[in-house]
Amino acid sequence: MKIGIIQQTCSGNIEDNKQKLASNIRTAAQKGAELVVLQELHNSLYFCQTENVDLCSLAEPIPGPSTEFYGSLAKELNVVIVTSLFERRAPGLYHNTAVVMERDGSIAGKYRKMHIPDDPAYYEKFYFTPGDLGFHPIDTSVGRLGVQVCWDQWYPEGARLMALQGAELLIYPTAIGYESSDTPEEQERQREAWTTVQRGHAVANGLPVIAVNRTGHEPDPSGQTNGIQFWGSSFVCGPQGEFLYRAPKNEEIVEIIDVDMKRSENVRRWWPFLRDRRIEEFSPLTRRFIDKEGIEAIDTIETIDAIDAIDTIEDIGGFIFARVWL
Amino acid sequence: MKIGIIQQTCSGNIEDNKQKLASNIRTAAQKGAELVVLQELHNSLYFCQTENVDLCSLAEPIPGPSTEFYGSLAKELNVVIVTSLFERRAPGLYHNTAVVMERDGSIAGKYRKMHIPDDPAYYEKFYFTPGDLGFHPIDTSVGRLGVQVCWDQWYPEGARLMALQGAELLIYPTAIGYESSDTPEEQERQREAWTTVQRGHAVANGLPVIAVNRTGHEPDPSGQTNGIQFWGSSFVCGPQGEFLYRAPKNEEIVEIIDVDMKRSENVRRWWPFLRDRRIEEFSPLTRRFIDKEGIEAIDTIETIDAIDAIDTIEDIGGFIFARVWL
Numbered sequence: 001m002k003i004g005i006i007q008q009t010c011s012g013n014i015e016d017n018k019q020k021l022a023s024n025i026r027t028a029a030q031k032g033a034e035l036v037v038l039q040e041l042h043n044s045l046y047f048c049q050t051e052n053v054d055l056c057s058l059a060e061p062i063p064g065p066s067t068e069f070y071g072s073l074a075k076e077l078n079v080v081i082v083t084s085l086f087e088r089r090a091p092g093l094y095h096n097t098a099v100v101m102e103r104d105g106s107i108a109g110k111y112r113k114m115h116i117p118d119d120p121a122y123y124e125k126f127y128f129t130p131g132d133l134g135f136h137p138i139d140t141s142v143g144r145l146g147v148q149v150c151w152d153q154w155y156p157e158g159a160r161l162m163a164l165q166g167a168e169l170l171i172y173p174t175a176i177g178y179e180s181s182d183t184p185e186e187q188e189r190q191r192e193a194w195t196t197v198q199r200g201h202a203v204a205n206g207l208p209v210i211a212v213n214r215t216g217h218e219p220d221p222s223g224q225t226n227g228i229q230f231w232g233s234s235f236v237c238g239p240q241g242e243f244l245y246r247a248p249k250n251e252e253i254v255e256i257i258d259v260d261m262k263r264s265e266n267v268r269r270w271w272p273f274l275r276d277r278r279i280e281e282f283s284p285l286t287r288r289f290i291d292k293e294g295i296e297a298i299d300t301i302e303t304i305d306a307i308d309a310i311d312t313i314e315d316i317g318g319f320i321f322a323r324v325w326l
Numbered sequence: 327m328k329i330g331i332i333q334q335t336c337s338g339n340i341e342d343n344k345q346k347l348a349s350n351i352r353t354a355a356q357k358g359a360e361l362v363v364l365q366e367l368h369n370s371l372y373f374c375q376t377e378n379v380d381l382c383s384l385a386e387p388i389p390g391p392s393t394e395f396y397g398s399l400a401k402e403l404n405v406v407i408v409t410s411l412f413e414r415r416a417p418g419l420y421h422n423t424a425v426v427m428e429r430d431g432s433i434a435g436k437y438r439k440m441h442i443p444d445d446p447a448y449y450e451k452f453y454f455t456p457g458d459l460g461f462h463p464i465d466t467s468v469g470r471l472g473v474q475v476c477w478d479q480w481y482p483e484g485a486r487l488m489a490l491q492g493a494e495l496l497i498y499p500t501a502i503g504y505e506s507s508d509t510p511e512e513q514e515r516q517r518e519a520w521t522t523v524q525r526g527h528a529v530a531n532g533l534p535v536i537a538v539n540r541t542g543h544e545p546d547p548s549g550q551t552n553g554i555q556f557w558g559s560s561f562v563c564g565p566q567g568e569f570l571y572r573a574p575k576n577e578e579i580v581e582i583i584d585v586d587m588k589r590s591e592n593v594r595r596w597w598p599f600l601r602d603r604r605i606e607e608f609s610p611l612t613r614r615f616i617d618k619e620g621i622e623a624i625d626t627i628e629t630i631d632a633i634d635a636i637d638t639i640e641d642i643g644g645f646i647f648a649r650v651w652l
Contacts, residue, residue: 200526
């Protein structure tokens with residue numbers, strides 16, 4: 001499958017950003033892209049550098065103007081497009097949401113960023129409520145897409161949950177860059193760590209990974225920092241974590257990468273990790289930390305008498321199950 | 327902390343292998359190692375290339391001759407040693423077990439390999455029962471060690487469970503090599519994938535990783551294959567996945583790597599992944615696969631009436647809990 005990725009700089013003019021994206025999406029489609037992946041919050045500057053209530057005006061409903069805009073492009077160009085939008089759900093309730101547009105212009109599905117970061121210059125917890133749609137891949141005409149967003153990319157759990165639900169690709173729109181006060185060596189360690197952990201998801205799950213990051217420098221409106229130098233370096237790797245393409249740090253790119261969707265089948269036969277997972281030992285993954293306090297916090301032994309009859313309880317996609325080892 | 331790693335070839339003579347290891351452990355200790363990590367099943371050839379009941383004679387009880395041997399060395403040299411042994415638990419019941427020897431010669435703890443591979447030339451499911459001790463770090467005088475073994479290294483879940491229990495290092499004794507029939511490019515992809523997924527565990531958990539692999543060629547006694555060329559490449563990386571040392575493929579090495587144990591504290595402050603994990607969404611990680619069959623297999627909805635009072639159920643370290651979202 002031919003996958004187009006667009007790494008670009010953004011300006012404060014949203015209409016300009018959208019027109020540049022439209023032009024780049026056209027270029028990708030002309031080069032044969034069947035799926036186009038955009039970077040995180042591509043319509044605007046990365047506005048989370050400061051906490052400013054006025055910036056909530058950037059949010060828009062879904063469906064709304066942007067799904068209309070990118071949906072029209074998807075239909076015109078016959079491509080699937082992974083967008084990343086600032087979703088207005090209700091006054092004072094916003095999400096960082098990836099919306100996948102189908103070739104017919106409709107919304108194939110959406111994913112609300114589950115893990116929300118909060119660092120100096122990345123004040124996302126101020127703007128975005130953590131997603132409440134869970135980790136679920138989105139079915140499209142080009143396959144089942146395991147779309148997550150940026151900070152999610154550091155978490156093996158999300159990637160695994162996508163793989164367990166049959167995702168065929170792991171996709172991460174991203175906006176990450178350097179602290180100007182860090183040494184070049186530290187900056188390089190961070191960029192490499194970001195790349196490595198996502199390639200690790202590819203290996204652990206036998207799936208290709210597509211990570212699309214913005215590039216360019218964006219100043220801090222508050223003047224407290226020197227702004228963010230987004231590090232670009234968007235990449236596509238195969239199911240062994242092998243690079244199929246890696247973008248430069250400081251250039252805008254529109255690149256088409258041909259991903260062999262049959263390779264995952266072979267790689268997973270060679271390395272059948274899913275065959276051997278020790279799932280009966282994994283329930284403590286739902287704990288914050290496995291210490292005395294963590295155990296006591298969920299200790300409801302007094303209810304044990306009531307549950308002899310129960311075998312399995314879990315909350316999965318609207319079902320409720322119980323599992324008890326007695 | 328100064329960590330010694332020993333990557334070596336093995337012969338069919340167990341006494342020779344042990345004496346070579348003893349000599350190398352002495353060298354590491356003389357160079358200042360406080361912790362020495364050995365490769366997987368270091369006492370013998372990698373005997374899992376064929377399924378042969380006679381080879382079960384290689385197994386030994388724990389405690390037993392090998393814990394006596396390495397315990398004496400640990401005491402004499404005042405070092406902690408991570409060993410990897412073929413454990414005889416009962417006739418017809420064997421494990422692939424890492425045993426950590428304390429500086430006083432005692433057993434600090436053991437870990438029974440949880441994920442057991444089975445590939446042509448790696449017939450481990452024939453020899454080893456999957457571990458029944460769970461994923462738990464081992465406390466020692468040099469820190470809390472998250473020891474797992476080889477095939478475990480591909481699984482993010484094990485690494486995360488160790489981190490959640492306060493492990494300060496992730497440690498993997500390993501025996502992995504090339505299929506002679508693979509192309510050089512495929513061999514390189516495999517070696518790189520093996521390295522990347524473990525560096526990914528370092529990043530995801532903010533912990534150093536120590537992986538020690540054997541080197542050298544070992545023939546296939548059955549003659550069915552050309553044997554295994556173990557790919558060496560033992561490495562130590564820091565909590566951002568950054569290489570601190572990487573061994574060559576085909577040479578024996580005794581190397582001392584100085585690991586800054588305070589760096590994890592800083593890296594985790596910068597990237598506080600544990601702060602934001604969406605644990606309420608992680609219980610499906612205990613599923614084999616999230617498909618219709620998987621759901622039906624654990625669907626005991628008829629018991630739901632009984633459980634209104636229950637908040638949380640989990641089996642963790644001997645406790646039983648219940649968690650229900652209603």
